[in-house]
Amino acid sequence: MAASLLGMAVGTSVGGRIGDRYGRRAALIGAAFWFGATAMLTALCSDVTSFSVLRFVTGLGLGAAVPNATALVAEWMPARARNYAITVISVGVPCGGIVGAALASWLIPAYGWPAAFLVGGGLPLLLGLVMIGTLPESPILLARRGNADARVAALVAQAGGTTEGPFAPPPVVAKGGHVFAPPLRRSMIGMSIAFFAALMAVYALLSWVPVLLTGAGFDMASAIRGAMILNLSGVATSFALTWLMLRIGSRRTMIGAIVAGLAALAFWAALLHMPGVPHAAILFGVALAGAGVLSLQVLLLTLSAHVFPVECRSAGIGYSISFGRLGAIASAFGAGFLLARPNGLLLFFGLVAAALLVLAAAMLLVDRHLPPRS
Template identity: 30%
Template sequence: MTGTARSWSVVTLGALVVVAEGYDLIVYGALLPKLVAEPGWGLTSASAGSIGSLVYLGMLVGALAGGPVCDRVGRRPFVNVSVAWFTLWTLACALAQAPWQLGAARLLAGVGMGAVIPAAVALAREHTPAHRTGLVVTILMAGIPIGGTVASLTGIAVLADHGWRLMFVIGAGLSLLVLGVSLARLPGSAADTAPDAPAHPSAAGAFAALFREHRALLTVLFAVTTFANLLTWYGLNTWLTTLMREMDYPLGSALTFSLCLNAGAVVGSLVLVLAAQRWGLREVAAVCGVLTAAGILVCAVGPRQTAVLLATITLIGAAAQTALTLVLASVANSYPTRIRASAVGWANGTGRAGAVVAPVLGGAVLAAGLGPSAVFLAFAASAVVAAVVMVVLAVRERRTPDGPGTPAPAALPAEVRS
């Protein structure tokens, strides 16, 4: 297999892993109306939101702990163990007989979901040239909204007649299939032969290195922007269906809005990454944050024209997903190979705190009687914060390039800049 073919093989396999995660992660938002109506469970919007946040708490733990461990033990085994872990606990969700059991299973599934992203991003980055990082990470992370799209389509097809448990069974089956492909075809890591690092840095050493050699401010800023981005993105994925129902749209239409959100994320991010190749990862990420906030404000107004809402939600999906993937691409380009998974894990893990807050925030706002528009306004504010931080990072990059893999704009004007 040629180097180029091997590179795209790694990216494709990594994307399949993320698709499986995306389904298992985003399916909860499609199930919320059914879970609230589950006989004997007594769930409210607030309590359902709290359960929804547990998967993101697990992802926070998995990403923060998993990145340094992955840098030490190797990408391939770490990816496969992580997929097996969240597959097991997704199946356990289907068997839950009480809210606490569902919450516990979602928490444990989240640990595997959070751990696999840094490993997949680091592995794909190691098999591709630096100037393609934006495209590679965009394709990889498109797996999450693709999985969300599959979850929405599956919900439209089976949720009304077969209930929410089958949705988790389907997700576990998809994850098991992807695990089999990954075990058979996913190659090993290039990190062991990297020229810029010892073969196996300790977990503590990899984490400490994120704050050394003038990286401390960069590391903190990446954490802030991923927190705000993930608060926006997973807040919408968790609450969009419910918010649309609160605004008197039927369940079928509300699921269609969720489908548009994730489909827009897939198609839009692949288009917008071309802009990043010309103008820079951080600059385009900042613009996407502004577009996300503007689109959410339109939803808060609640126009009755269905076409307007569909177009707006599709734009939100495209912009929000692109902002997130471009941030992760910039992280992957800004740190040396020996700590790359730790860096992505740090950004993704601290960002998961935003994903933990998002379901609880939405539920609390609704429980307070402030209405769906107030929930939309909260998520618009977090999108603005993410955009502002990306402007700061873009200015900082122009003054002092942050790390390896940052091509000079004058020499490579059409390629991705970290």
């Protein structure tokens, strides 16, 4: 698990730079072929060492896909639909996890664990072939490169537009495309800290909710369903908070969501400490925690597409998420260590709450927020 997360941390940074230099389309298609092929190769592993190495290599492609998909969607969608579109592709990750888990629960007992990797790797390879014929390049990126008016006009025509250009790119914000250029430095630092804290909180819950529920008397099947409820509530809330963010701005939405997440954690922790609480009530607490915590990473990804300008959008998103992966790795190990201590449940929830407080401070540091709609 740690090898895969580490691979994604490296792949997100490298993939973001590749997307800015060679194009979002090429980077995204290459990432799909990479993680599809290496996932299929994982089915040939015969020991933990080779398995871990291939999980790292697969993680490189998985990580590279996220910033380029986000940037491509942000640069294609009209302003009125942009943030909702990014939310859709963001929730694709947990939704894919739910479908993948359902497939694996059927494939592994019937055909063995390699079957999960053969199917899970084969589907992205098919998707890559589809994308070669259908996925367009970012028109804004083409306009930045110059001498591409005919190609941009053709893309616009395919999307139902009629303009012929000339097409001018947005003004450059970061000279040389550097994410730490003075206009971006404060927001770059803030977004990196924000992703670190958010992914620490998110992965602490994703990794350990089944353990928390079995400790509260749930059987394993019910505990796994509880983890699905955590994911689904986060997905549903993400759309509502995206709607709110467009109306009151990202800073107030993020701070409000963090406060709600802290309240949800406190409520769920109290339920787990109380004897004789019905399982339905505890699952309600799980749903509230998912709504208040898991939705934050989706909001951050939506915000990142606004924070970073086109000349370094993939790299900025990539670097921020890469730093965030370190928080995910730390929580996967640290949360387990805390749960094994005396008063481990209290320490666990304290870790998640502390991560949310750090996230709130990071949101105050970011100075390129989405403004409220007038």
